[in-house]
């Protein structure tokens with residue numbers, strides 16, 4: 001499965017362009033940056049960005065004065081991080097087994113690996129490793145994809161065909177994405193599962209944020225029309241307003257768990 005994920009990101013998907021592409025991605029990027037600003041200690045804190053992709057957040061944080069290191073499963077992503085402006089130190093690795101010493105970073109990001117780990121034990125291992133390398137009292141920020149993101153998105157953009165509806169039904173009980181339908185090997189969370197996995201990893205008291213808010217699919221549906229900008233603005237306003245509203249968390253595309261290493 002690991003090889004299939006590497007092949008997907010290397011040959012079939014332009015991760016570097018992802019955060020600019022769609023209203024969903026603009027909402028995800030904007031809210032993630034706001035929540036990083038709210039939860040990270042001030043620069044020049046050290047930040048380990050596990051599953052840092054091609055380095056968008058690492059570059060923003062480095063420019064702001066943080067000392068960031070990226071670790072990612074995909075060698076092509078690591079090369080892009082190293083070649084970026086500003087260049088950020090990066091290495092290939094797996095979130096489930098980090099080579100870093102206990103308490104060696106002021107803060108740790110896990111914005112990606114949980115999307116791709118089918119088994120609960122692997123997800124808890126990744127969270128436990130993120131906690132282990134973070135100093136006591138430091139934040140661990142971990143993101144998951146909502147169980148309902150794909151069908152809500154497909155429905156809002158007129159793509160919910162019979163096959164997608166069947167997949168949505170099986171996701172209700174399973175949570176594992178079928179790569180034949182799209183994306184790659186992936187796991188989609190319910191908020192309560194993410195909280196329980198954080199707790200199993202020793203990260204108690206997580207605050208869960210719905211990143212894109214409940215109106216992101218409306219922004220997707222409106223993207224090509226005359227109301228694109230007002231609907232996007234409303235979606236962002238409501239994403240901020242309802243960020244920690246438990247009744248609406250799972251309506252977002254992504255869920256961010258803000259936790260503190262005890």
Ligand SMILES: C[S@@+](CC[C@H](N)C(=O)[O-])C[C@H]1O[C@@H](n2cnc3c(N)ncnc32)[C@H](O)[C@@H]1O
Nearest residue numbers: 051052053072073074093094095111112113116
């Ligand atoms: C959708 S991208 C997110 C990138 C970036 N953190 C962001 O939020 O934009 C998911 C990233 O997680 C990485 N990844 C997946 N499984 C991983 C694992 N077990 N260990 C480390 N990185 C992993 C992928 O290679 C990919 O770069």
